[in-house]
Amino acid sequence: MNDNTSGSIGSKGVSRRGFIVGTGSLLGVAALAGRGTAAQAAARAAGPITGGAHVPVLVIGTGYGGSVAALRLAQAGIDVHMIEMGMAWDTPGSDGKIFCATTAPDQRSYWLRTRTKAPLNYFLGFPIDRDIPRYTGILDAEDFSGITVYQGRGVGGGSLVNGGMAVTPKRANFGSVLPSVNADEMYNIYYPRANAALGVGTIDPAWFDTTDCYQYARVGRKHAQRSGFPFVFVPDVYDWDYMKQEAAGTATKSALAGEILYGNNHGKKSLQRTYIAQAKATGRVTISPLHKVTSVAPASGGGYTVVIEQMNTNGDTTTTKTVIADRVFFAAGSVGTSKLLVKLKATGLLPNLNGEIGKGWGDNGNVMCGRANHLWDPTGSLQSTIPCSGIDNWAAGGAFAEVAPLPTGIETFASFYLSITKNPNRAQFSWNAATGKVDLNWQTSWKQPSIDMAKTIFDKINAKEGTIYRTDLFGVYKIWGDHLTYHPLGGAVLNKATDNYGRLTAYPGLYVIDGSLIPGNTSVNPFVTITALAERNIEKIIATDL
Numbered sequence: 001m002n003d004n005t006s007g008s009i010g011s012k013g014v015s016r017r018g019f020i021v022g023t024g025s026l027l028g029v030a031a032l033a034g035r036g037t038a039a040q041a042a043a044r045a046a047g048p049i050t051g052g053a054h055v056p057v058l059v060i061g062t063g064y065g066g067s068v069a070a071l072r073l074a075q076a077g078i079d080v081h082m083i084e085m086g087m088a089w090d091t092p093g094s095d096g097k098i099f100c101a102t103t104a105p106d107q108r109s110y111w112l113r114t115r116t117k118a119p120l121n122y123f124l125g126f127p128i129d130r131d132i133p134r135y136t137g138i139l140d141a142e143d144f145s146g147i148t149v150y151q152g153r154g155v156g157g158g159s160l161v162n163g164g165m166a167v168t169p170k171r172a173n174f175g176s177v178l179p180s181v182n183a184d185e186m187y188n189i190y191y192p193r194a195n196a197a198l199g200v201g202t203i204d205p206a207w208f209d210t211t212d213c214y215q216y217a218r219v220g221r222k223h224a225q226r227s228g229f230p231f232v233f234v235p236d237v238y239d240w241d242y243m244k245q246e247a248a249g250t251a252t253k254s255a256l257a258g259e260i261l262y263g264n265n266h267g268k269k270s271l272q273r274t275y276i277a278q279a280k281a282t283g284r285v286t287i288s289p290l291h292k293v294t295s296v297a298p299a300s301g302g303g304y305t306v307v308i309e310q311m312n313t314n315g316d317t318t319t320t321k322t323v324i325a326d327r328v329f330f331a332a333g334s335v336g337t338s339k340l341l342v343k344l345k346a347t348g349l350l351p352n353l354n355g356e357i358g359k360g361w362g363d364n365g366n367v368m369c370g371r372a373n374h375l376w377d378p379t380g381s382l383q384s385t386i387p388c389s390g391i392d393n394w395a396a397g398g399a400f401a402e403v404a405p406l407p408t409g410i411e412t413f414a415s416f417y418l419s420i421t422k423n424p425n426r427a428q429f430s431w432n433a434a435t436g437k438v439d440l441n442w443q444t445s446w447k448q449p450s451i452d453m454a455k456t457i458f459d460k461i462n463a464k465e466g467t468i469y470r471t472d473l474f475g476v477y478k479i480w481g482d483h484l485t486y487h488p489l490g491g492a493v494l495n496k497a498t499d500n501y502g503r504l505t506a507y508p509g510l511y512v513i514d515g516s517l518i519p520g521n522t523s524v525n526p527f528v529t530i531t532a533l534a535e536r537n538i539e540k541i542i543a544t545d546l
């Protein structure tokens with residue numbers, strides 16, 4: 001990855017002065033900046049947060065929402081401490097690599113598991129999971145009763161493990177994505193701002209047509225078009241020029257070496273290279289990895305008392321720190337933020353949070369499947385792990401299907417898809433006093449609408465091509481990957497659990513700024529919408545609250 005990436009992205013973003021002036025918040029900013037103390041400056045230099053610290057802003061989580069908040073607050077002159085339960089992911093292991101390949105999972109792959117839990121867990125009908133040492137690895141497969149929710153763990157959150165598909169919803173669909181948000185503002189200001197800062201780009205169509213590593217996607221295009229479905233290129237944050245160099249053999253392979261689910265060592269513009277790099281460059285942002293927030297409650301002298309557990313790579317708590325924060329941004333992701341808020345309300349630490357907390361959770365309608373192609377339709381033994389295309393049947397059938405890779409290194413004659421569907425089911429998080437945990441009441445059968453919607457695409461393609469579904473990828477004779485989601489959304493829904501900008505109004509100074517604000521579905525992959533909404537909300541908060 002060339003080192004210019006974050007610089008060039010920064011130059012496209014909003015300049016610090018332009019941003020501050022634009023929000024009209026110069027006076028508030030100056031006042032807050034003046035509250036920085038020598039102790040805070042020392043803490044900034046020293047790294048992880050210290051017990052007893054008093055900080056102006058504490059951000060829980062370093063994913064999209066948290067990174068946007070940290071950057072914009074820091075640019076406005078405010079010191080920010082980010083607390084992240086996962087690792088920093090900035091140091092190579094004994095093999096010289098920071099991340100392990102999807103085909104060779106080791107301890108770095110999973111969050112505190114002794115066996116891998118691959119989303120696609122069977123091949124040719126045989127289970128492919130394997131034992132690994134327990135470690136604070138990068139991918140969390142978090143089990144709830146009816147669904148496994150995959151999430152990134154570490155500085156950069158989901159951007160460390162995701163496919164980088166950076167999709168802005170069609171404007172016609174936006175009203176159902178975020179009904180209380182002004183679409184003009186989002187499409188004129190915040191989506192462009194988010195896309196620029198994330199470094200979003202689209203594959204060169206001429207290269208797509210010729211490179212071996214997207215043969216699987218060209219087969220996907222052919223089958224989609226022969227059945228009359230629109231085939232669309234999907235933007236991504238992977239550096240497309242770098243991928244061309246991988247294919248040409250002039251750069252170390254990452255997307256073309258099976259790297260994705262457990263991190264990309266090169267090529268992907270994760271948040272570490274974009275928002276977080278910019279935030280760190282302000283000198284005002286400190287990140288504490290392997291620190292987990294367990295409690296937030298009003299402090300007697302104003303602000304909030306935050307309890308943080310520092311852990312080792314076995315997941316054991318080594319130190320418990322208590323700090324005071326004037327303001328706290330919940331950016332622990334849909335599941336992390338919902339779990340915290342539900343627990344804090346139920347256990348009486350934040351009892352005045354409203355009754356919408358924990359509600360409105362959806363899986364973005366995720367469902368996976370494979371199709372078995374004819375022997376004359378190979379999908380290629382070399383497959384880029386970065387998806388670049390999709391089949392759009394949202395309006396007619398409620399499904400948008402990513403043409404996904406199956407990068408096994410051998411010819412599989414399989415076409416693989418992750419569908420995002422208009423599944424109407426919404427679940428609720430609730431506190432379970434007996435177990436001391438937060439439950440989610442999703443039910444496996446609630447995926448049936450997603451299957452039905454995905455079938456509007458693949459039944460038709462199978463009929464046209466004379467092909468069948470693969471039954472060997474998710475179990476023994478099981479067609480649908482209906483046990484999981486990559487896209488948790490909701491649990492602290494905008495304009496319901498919070499006001500229309502993410503404020504938890506019963507507690508001035510507490511904010512939600514991540515995927516938990518979005519009521520369950522974005523009609524496409526979610527992180528551009530999470531980022532754009534965070535840009536909108538933080539601009540308002542800086543202008544009016546600080």
Ligand code: FAE
Nearest residue numbers: 061063064065085157158162163165293333336515526527
């Ligand atoms: P997120 O990125 O999850 O960040 C939350 C952070 O908070 C994490 O780093 C947590 O470790 C941390 N955290 C949680 N609890 C605590 C706590 N108590 N104390 C301290 N830290 C905590 O949240 N989306 C797309 O748009 N395109 C894709 O191609 C795509 N592919 C995906 C592939 C996979 C395998 C997965 C798992 C997800 C994918 N997603 C994709 C979803 C996307 O990554 C996700 O929507 C965003 O990362 C959510 O952003 P948030 O800021 O809400």
